[in-house]
Amino acid sequence: MTLSYVPDDAFAHRLDPRSKLLVQITFAAVAYAYTTPRGLAALTVVAAGCLALAGGGPRDLWAYRFALPFLLVAPLVAGATLGDPRFRVGDAVATGLASYRVLLILVVAAAYVRSTPVRRSRAAVQRTIPGKPGQFLGVGVALVFRFLPLLKRDLLSAREAMRARAGGERPVHERMRIVAVAGINRAFGRADRLGTALVARCFAWNPTLPRLALSRTDLPALALAAVLFAATLARIVFPRIA
Known part of the structure; x- marks a missing residue:
């Protein structure tokens, strides 16, 4: 299965591509700010919600099957050592959390690609820059x-x-x-x-x-992006937040 735009009447398909891009950017930022299991668990809910609102599901992630083996093997490689101890659990856990963070970002990206025609993506970029x-x-x-x-x-x-x-x-x-x-x-x-x-x-x-225009439908996406941005700033200002 190749990840590409799929015509649908899902909620994400009705959003302006600029609001979806903003959600992607802020999600990536907050994913790199919150690296604890509890933070990534909360982001898992957000990522799954984004994919569901785009009318997608676990089958859409099959397009990333070539990246998944690297994400799975990375913790094992990071934890393996040549001396004693033979395996460092701490290094493996840290790398595993990093791999999972990348996977969550890919899930949100899949939601965007599935719900946005190529011409609207191009229009969003050219009218923003x-x-x-x-x-x-x-x-x-x-x-x-x-x-x-x-x-x-x-x-x-x-x-x-x-x-x-x-x-x-x-x-x-x-x-x-x-x-x-x-x-x-x-x-x-x-x-x-x-x-x-x-x-x-x-x-x-x-x-x-194509003509682009933000509407009331984009308010939830903009609000989510604002919350993610605020959470990122809070993590920077108060680094002990989980």
Whole structure:
């Protein structure tokens, strides 16, 4: 399953993308401010609520399956030592909490991607950051959202093709090399075709973008962002807050 925009009538789909971006930014800030189990437990409720309001569920996290093994293995690597003691529980717990924090940020990001069309994301960036920098970032955001799923699909296709040709019997490093080379070749090919398509369609840096407007529907999202921002400031001013 590839994480992308899914048309729906969920609450998050009716929000202005700028309010959702604000929630993402403040959530990431508060996630790095509150690193205790109790703080992360509270943020788990917030992250799950964001995904549910976007009409998503645990299946949407399957798109992050390539990152999950690294998040799971990181605590084991951090706790392992060459001498005595063989395993440091404190280091493993600290790294495990950090991995879980990253997972929560990915959950909120999944809610945004699932509920926001690419054109509205680009409009939000260009209308928040004026001038050429905003246009450049807007184009970058649009291209990433549109072509990252395609590149991931290319890697999966290359791996399946290799397995169909008995590539599973090769050493791991050889399989990684084959998939990586095939993925890079397809990425360059897509880049060439993209450039040609942009020229053929008279690509414009400042096209007519969808109209954005904050409404009363955005008030809960703005209020949540304000609460998260206040919690981050409170943690900075009073570092002993759990």
